[in-house]
Amino acid sequence: MNLDEFETDALAELFNVGLHRAAASLSEITGQRIGVDMPRLVICPITEIEVELTGLLGGEIATVHQMFGGAVAGDAVLLLEQDKAAALAKLMTAGEAGLGGRLDQSAREVLAEIGNIVLGACLSGFGDMLQTPVSFSVPRIHIESLKNILRSLRIDSEEVQYAVIAATQFRMSELAVDGYLVVAVGAKSLARISQVLADRIP
């Protein structure tokens, strides 16, 4: 199960729209200009996520984790390197959170809100495309190694599982933070996404 080149491009565009919508929301909340890059997309079996992300993310990773359900169901995670996540929270709060490069409680909450906005904006695109709403669990923050994070990805089904990885960069003031969205879905959900994308391609 995989998407062809046109479907992958269409999906990247869907993420791009979601990311820009998220950046606009964050800019409005913080009163600061926040930019995002056009995401690079990789679709792979869930077992290959580590190979795809190794070398891109090192050390302890800060994640915002939300399960989602509805027309498509799965597990979505936003991954940022811990020190970059703290720097992002610090900049967004004018230095009130993330002091000394630490993800303190306030910084974690800010990160939860950022993740909720980013994941919500991107995955709502699926709902809009499929014309049925997607619902989300409350976002959870974790700080751990990449290996442990990937182990915690969960889909309640026995079917073959896939991951859509969207790599982007959040830019704010002099700071650029690489961010990775991992959306784990079952084969049925991916097939449904693929079908709708194929129908939309002229």
Place this chain on the structure above:
Amino acid sequence: MSERRIRFSDAQAPMLREIGDVLDVGVLSVDEALVITGWNRWLETATGKRAAGVIGKPLAVVEPNLRPAARNAFEQAVHGSTVVLSHRLHGYLLDIPPASGIDGFRRMQQSVRILPLHSDDGATRGAVAIIQDVTERVVREEELRVAMEAAQSANQAKSSFLAAMSHELRTPIGAMSGYADLLGDGIFGPVSDTQRAQLVRIKTVGRHLLDIVEEILAFARIEAGREEAHLADADAVAIAREALVAVEPLVGRKGLGLRADLPSSPIHMRTDAVKVRQILINLLGNAVKFTDAGQISVRVCAAPDGATVDFVIADTGPGISESDIRRIFEPFVQASGSFARTHEGTGLGLSVSRKLARLLGGDISVTSKTGTGSVFTASLPAR
């Protein structure tokens, strides 16, 4: 996977209200038109408004100062989105004064989650906001932030002062040494043997003073985060030999033995050779300084997995007591007891050496027994 929705039936509503009343958070529910359907006891206490007086009224009427971001969050939630409002970005959801005894905030700082509510047939029936009072935590974080900034500022000021003073001292010391050379060379007239001996003393003391200043400068650079590792291919054995050559005269002057257990073939490393040499000279210099009889021995070996290289320096000095061993890597500290400040130096050598070792990705450890001697091991990554 099941959908992440809060579903409940009308029959469950009274039970949920009772649960809400015992929670230590605010629970505010609204219907799709943002009319208040639930207001728990915590909210009654915090706002002074009774549930009976607010239920059935539009949220905008009960909370006329509800900000656009908060209203927007409720709108999103009743349309199915989960919303997080962090206190650092929004401050508060409801206009509630802080609990008594908290200064610095006019309003209670709130961390909020707003979740969509669905009836048991899956239809949207509104949203529920869970409101947590985080004011006390914010006050504590603010105090911590101010304290950390003050500490950082004081530390930077100290480092700048040390660096500036060391520069100011180094220049005249260099000049003193230069003038002593000129006098010794007879540029300003003939010099007697007695005068020449005094000039040698001036130069020796000047060199010693310069060493101390250099140590302070190194410490200030590290503290200020301006010290960087310049990695290159190097031979651990050659670095150890160079360090031994530097301390040989000191060892000879004290009549100590010097034993080097070095492999005949090179041990390849990728490291900053200058800093490794500085660490070894510091450790060897300390060993000589604190040892009055016996010998200093040096061993260099690679770990079996090749990941690290150990430089082991052992002496037959007085040893370090258990209470002192925990403090010797702190700056400006020498082992206390009968040796307190009986040995010259700034007390920075070990502190600088450990910081340099850590800068290179390694560390320095020590084992010691009073009356027997000490063993310092600088363990540094090979690659």
